[in-house]
Amino acid sequence: MSSISTPATTSGKNRQTRSSQPQSRQTQSPQNQRRKRGVEPIFYLFLVPSLILFTLAITIPGIIGIFFSFTDSIGIGDWEFIGLTNYIAIFSDPAILQSYLFTFGFSIVTVIAVNVVAFLLAVGLTSRIRMKSALRTVFVIPMVVSGIIIAYVFNFLFSNSLPSLGTAAGIPWLESSLLANPDLAWIAIVLVTAWQAVPGALLIYIAGLVAVPGDVYEAAEIDGASKFQQLVKITLPLVAGYVVINIILGFKGFLNAYDIIVGLTNGGPGTSTRSIAMTVISGFNGGDYAYQMANATIFFVVAILISLLQLSLTRGRNAL
């Protein structure tokens, strides 16, 4: 799925390169130098390893997968072409539709939660407070722990610690695990995912906030703007680009949600928290290879559409 996240990163780079291009063309590369077609071969050499790896590791397997989505292969043995049967079956499969609904709903909620929390934390951590660097370290720790470990730790907290706390304190709704409730288990997944994803967004926001020049605040202060007005009318517009980056990167990541869900609910209770990635993987264990390849292909197309949409949105945002 890493192929899916590349448009986002390139779109991020686009911003920077485009702004620097006019300058460099004037200073370094006059027109006559271009005519010599003298591109240093070393630059191609830089590209080749990644190109080979990307082709071998992403493109070819991707094409193989798309190819098999038109067959009845189970991963081994004989297979034959069955045309669009897999695709027809997918569109009438409530389990797969549900996994799309869940994944998109979950991603939207999580992206909002992560960005609100990360932005507020970043504002706090860039203002004049005590123990700033110590606090920053504390908030970034979740990023370095692997998702599956975080999920298992929280699984224990939700299933054992919180219910026994609820029993001891006599709070009835806390006595049963959040993870055992088909209607609320997704909240637990959002919480844990956000807990892990906030630091990444936080770092980007801190970088953005530090880059805002101090004199605009001084000017605002002289004009009598309150701290809240400064936040809404100065800080927010000036870091808008970073907000977009964070939303794109976050959304892309959350669409691929897998490890934290496996560790927390394993798609349960029932099938209420099965993500798209989980249904795709189930094809490998369940001998439903071709069918889930068709699912993955559809997911790929959906992801490309979202990427294009976001790409055009970012272009508009750059004006800010």
Place this chain on the structure above:
Amino acid sequence: MGLGLALVAGLLSGCTGDSGSGDTRKATIRFTFSKREAIGFMTKLVADYNASQDDTEVVLDTSGVDVVSASFVRGNPPDIALANYNMETSRFVQRGALSDLSGTEAASRIREDLKPLMDQYGSYPGRTSALPYSVMASSVIYNKEIFAAHNIAVPTTWSELIAACEALKAAGVTPFYATWKDDWTIAQGWFDYSVGGQLDTLAFFKKLDAEGVDVGPESSASFQKDFDQPVQKMLTLAKGYVNKDAASRAYGDGNLAFSQGKAAMYLQGPWAFSEIAKTAPDLKLGTFPLPMTEDPEDLRVRVNVDLAAWIPEASKHKDAARDFLEFLYRPEVIDAYNKSQLGFTPTKDSANVPDPRVEGMVEYYNEAKVYQGPSVLVPRTIPIMNYTQAIVFGASPAATLRTLDADWARLAFRQ
């Protein structure tokens, strides 16, 4: 992630196995065995075999099930395996990837009445693709001390079971310890025992296969019709007679709690005994089939072929592998193995004396009053464990069973 895995598969299928390490006189065969609890036993057995003869060197490979699937894709499968017999293995059987074992001496000693259990997962025309090695029977595990303390006899009918539950409840004892956080415990225990206890699963799945895409409210067999009553009874037990925190307890919690006498009955297989014994080695435990009807004649125990032996068609040392297979099936070897794992030996000449903890299931096993759980007979692409968990957690049984029917029909449509 999906693409990443596809990549691995694609790359690996490109390079076929080249393990041919020259033509030495001594054949080296790779023996796959990954049942964690018995690796110690098997390691010793393999060492004994290697020491006993000079023709073959057996190498034990414990790397697990997923690796085996991949090795078939690569065209480099193990030479012989003892592995859990399930839907996963049945794929290799149905596509003819396993060699015919019907000519072996071991095959002639397998109990005939167990053949349907093997065939239920599909077969390849004209072949005996796998031989059962260890059969695990599972049913209700009960705490003999608690039953005795409250003067409760082992129930043989549904109403006796309910009466026993009521008596236990009145005495302040939790009748069943449930660990619903792990969905497999619901599927293998609650769901399978309830359905298998009153429905002929063999006949049911035969009909279901025949109906294929037509499975639904009108078909001759369907989950919504045939499973409705068993599931309702399961819910009667699940709603009234379990520990309060069942929804957030996992398998490990259950073993500990049951060893501490926190409940009278436990719907688990024999694998739980060794876990329970870790904290309560002297606890007196027994087993009995879950009665789901009013006729004791209907009592049956759930079995699964915990281990089956097979030799892939692609093995380069089939003869050496067959020799080792015959060694594994020597009466003293196969009996010793099954004794150590509380399993049942599927050979006619078995002289195994069962452990007291599984004694309650012996008569049913000997009379072949057994069934395989419906949860393992549904292809794994249908998330039946999740479904059973949803039902126990309050989803509508009728709607969930309808979903199962629809899933079955959809799978038949595209396969």
